[in-house]
Amino acid sequence: MSKLIKTDAGYSLWIQELKERYRLSQIKAAAQVNREMLRFYWSLGRDIVARDAENVYGSGFFKFFSQDLQHEIPDSKGFSPQNLYYMKKMYTLYCEANINFPQVVGNSKDIPDDIIFSIPWGHHRIIIDKFSDNTVTALFYVHKVVEEGWSRNVLKSFIETNLHLRQGKALTSFSRLLPAPDSDLAQELTKDPYIFDFTEMTEPYKERELKKALMSNISRFLLELGSGFAYVGEEYRLKVGHTEQFIDLLFYNVKLHAYCVIEVKTGTFDAGDIGQLGTYMTAVNHILKTRQDNPTIGLLICKDKDNVLAQYALESSSQPIGVAEFQLTKFIPDEFKSSLPSIEDIESGLK
16 A cells, blocks of 8 residues: 555545446446347347257257357357257247347447346346246346346245236225326335245244344345335334334335335234324324425235225225235245145155
8 A cells, every 4th residue: 555545535535436437347348248248149049040950950959059169169158058058048038029129230229128138147047947938027037137136046036936926916005195107116116925934934923023033134124125125213213292103114215215114914904004004104204204205105014914805994094005915935826836735645655
């Protein structure tokens, strides 16, 4: 470390600024390299399909094609038979989407579909493995990776819990009580059910124990809540008149520019819960909300609910509230439930 860094504050700040600019340029360069590589993969997959290569050259096509490419381009690392197969699958998965993909060379047009080339190849392979015949769902996860910056492990976790079936599914009064487009955004931020398997809790458990487990895993809890949520406090104290009120969980959503009051109930939904939550939200609007903030939203997460009762309770409230369930174990799609062995089957097998 030079004497200038130690003694000249302005010089030291300049060095730090240059370091950050350099790192940013590295990130941008890596992203551009990834984008161009994926454009090439896309074009190669298109060639394989257009030439009907597997039928023309036989079942061993990917093996000898890989060998020939690696012989001609010895410094390449992406031409394994498996990778080449994924390139073909990438093309067939997205080519039927209602979009026009940019050409590999000579087209810098910024179109929405360029998002296909904005996520890492490893993420694409995970998505292709799960949704090779479902373009709409595949694109849903591509967009989520770009928007949320998910790692591969996070992507796998959300695919396993069927986020595409849960996203935006909570019962809410947002469309009635929030202006567009805030109402659409708020609805999209909800889920039903929320998956709290990261708490590793099993029944029986108490409400306080569940909330403590959520706070002990706050980063995972925030990830499950979704984009833009920032933690403000647990059992957040508000002085209301001559009493003290304690909000279960208070968050702020930077996309909505609004506070979010969350109540977690370990029992079945009760209509009275809406009134309590609405009181907390009104208090937040009067005490914490500023002119720059939008109206506070509420989210009631319970063990289970009667949808009709919940809808009636929401219609009776003047506050924008959502109601959803939570699960402590990973979500199992209905189409797979019937294939799981029963207790009797397991016991029979053991005998």
